Amino acid sequence: MSHRLRAAMLRAHLDPAALAAAVGVDVKTVTRWLTGRVPHQRTRLAVADALGETEADLWPQTRPDQAPGAEATAEVVAAYAHRADIPHHVWAALLTGATTRIDLLGYAYPFLLELLPNTMQLITDKATNGARVRLAFADPDCPHVAERDALEQIGGTLPGRIRNALNFCEPLHGVPGVEIGLHTVHLYNSVFRFDHQMIVTPHLYRARGYQHPALHLRELSPHGIFAAHADQFEQIWQTTTAYPKETR
Template sequence: MQRLTDKAAAGARIRLAFADPDSAHVIERDALEQIGGTLPGRIRNALNFCEPLHDVDGVAIGLHAVHLYNSVFRFDNQMIVTPHLYRARGYQHPVLHLRELSPHGIFASFADQFEQVWQTTTAYPSEPAS
């Protein structure tokens, strides 16, 4: 967490979008991976791990309820994408290491997908009512 805090202090914009552990798609993914109802707890564990970031300027955490087709981790002009394969467990999914070489192509497609998913997120922890 300290590295993310330091990056944010240096001006990096950090956005973390997690699947809402209570969403129907998480329950579906858990069943497809046959992991016995543990996926919601794993997501909650990751969210708890991120708790030190809640008050860090430049860090935003959101929950989404869109279908879980892949995981995307972007770092400037590089990206790690993990496509979710049918009936495969997390550790069995392949990992793609992508670099941005042009404004078009697969990198841009996954970057756009993240932006679209981010637009559906709700702040986590939820913002207090004004």
């Protein structure tokens, strides 16, 4: 069964009949694709175009040069030895391409807030157009921040970095659809979600943020790696307190 094709059709809000009409084939042909048959390359390209995907996303076995891995780990688009290795254009594409959901969870993540010259305005516009935006920062006064600061050996600067990030987000205060929360949990990874894609950075002992490894994930299953980290975000978000207090 082609889980990738089925997931892409759901994201594009196309049923088999609609996809068949879009690429000029019989609906029974689409049904065969969903059960695992791989179409010819010209048809694959037409399907990918209709769904807003790439051929490698839908049928990685046809593009071994671009395939992210075995079917069991198909949600992993890319893996990086360090967060700093993620190209700027990847972050920019994720942020600018998000239309329905932006969920960010970490300690401070100023690098992401300063990604583009107009990041705050971009987030404001997305929220105004219906996207839900949730930004979870660590409470700068909680014990876990002091512990993380000591682990990273950054000389007591982490609370200040968090406060600077919160100040940077001031233009978002009061914007409908934007929520900012403070958590007090000990994080084992940071999560940066943009619609159906996500960057996850596991936290290594004594490593600083930019040194952590990173996974670029794409949602393909309700029970996959993506879903597990999305659930982690939801559980931690439920523990946050609003910032500023009157915003939630």
